[in-house]
Amino acid sequence: MTAPGPTLREHTATYVFAVCAHIEHNTLAMLPGLDEHSPVRPLSLGTLTAVVQHVEAGHFSEDAWRERLSDRQELERCARAHHHVVSAVAARGPAVPLPLATLYRSDERARQILRQDAERFHTALRRIEGRVEWGVKVYAPPTLPPAPAPTPAAAPTGAGRGHPSSGDGRAYLDRKRGIQKRREQHHDEALRAAETVDTAMRTVAAASRHLRTHAPEPLEPGRTQVLNAAYLVDEKRSDDVARTIMGLRRSTGTDIEMSGPWVPYSFVGEV
Missing domain, CATH: 3.30.70 (Alpha-Beta Plaits)
Structure with missing residues (x-):
């Protein structure tokens, strides 16, 4: 058998x-x-x-x-x-x-x-x-290029050739400090813009979540993500989301990506 x-x-x-x-x-x-x-x-x-x-x-x-x-x-x-x-x-x-x-x-x-x-x-x-999820990502614009180095003045008569003067060294350090300062200011401005976007979106949303920001894409090394957030919004307010994002793009001049509406994946665990 x-x-x-x-x-x-x-x-x-x-x-x-x-x-x-x-x-x-x-x-x-x-x-x-x-x-x-x-x-x-x-x-x-x-x-x-x-x-x-x-x-x-x-x-x-x-x-x-x-x-x-x-x-x-x-x-x-x-x-x-x-x-x-x-x-x-x-x-x-x-x-x-x-x-x-x-x-x-x-x-x-x-x-x-x-x-x-x-x-x-x-x-x-x-x-x-009755609610859906909208995703919003904010990117800092590419870092500003460094200011061009000043044209070195002609060495005075009798000065040794091939050796930088102390003035050249100070100018080099000043340029480096200036580049770093501009980068910091640039990043701070991007963070303030991201905060403005987040604050405006939270007035439209019933709930919000900040997600982990992504590393710069290899093909876009100068494009840094400063906000990656999800917002739970009433379905009837979807047009408000679009209008809010359009207004923020104009007022902040910031690169903002909007996606959705999605199933509220980001909010089903918060109970």
Whole structure:
């Protein structure tokens, strides 16, 4: 007699994209998720619903995920697939996105663990309902070029040739100090502009978060980020965000990037 083969449960894990109050099965049916051979589906948590999908457990083991992290193209594919599902759910109502690669051994295990956080999920859903996230980045303009060195005066008669005078040394140090001072003033001005932007945005937003600023891009070494922030804004105030940023660009002359509206990823953990 042939031994029974392994069950589906032994080969798969339950991948969780998001938690929401309720979502119709038909809304999820056409989403590919991370594995087009397995449907994205709702999983009841009682008063909440998780959006899940069965995935090959071996593809998301610790070793497999470490390998995926080293493959930028594959990592981007997974991140896009995850975000696509979360965005589709959020378009139907508030949804708490879970981190990339949130997996459980089974639906039963996912239900057991997620139910323990039911109060936190409910609080987060109330907080983000009717709101979206806007990202704002402020950049300092490229550092001002140093002032040109003064043309050296002709050496007086009898002065030794090939040896700088003490006046030349003082002039060199003065130029160095001037360059450093201009750089410091330049950076301080950029920080003040970033503070002005942040203050104005907080008058529009229900909440804000400062994120870690990014290092200068290799292709733009003189473009330094001085503010990287996220703002939680009522959906009906999206036009206010655009007007505020346009006004700040004119009034400060600062390089400001605006992105959104996004699912409020930055605010679902603050409950």
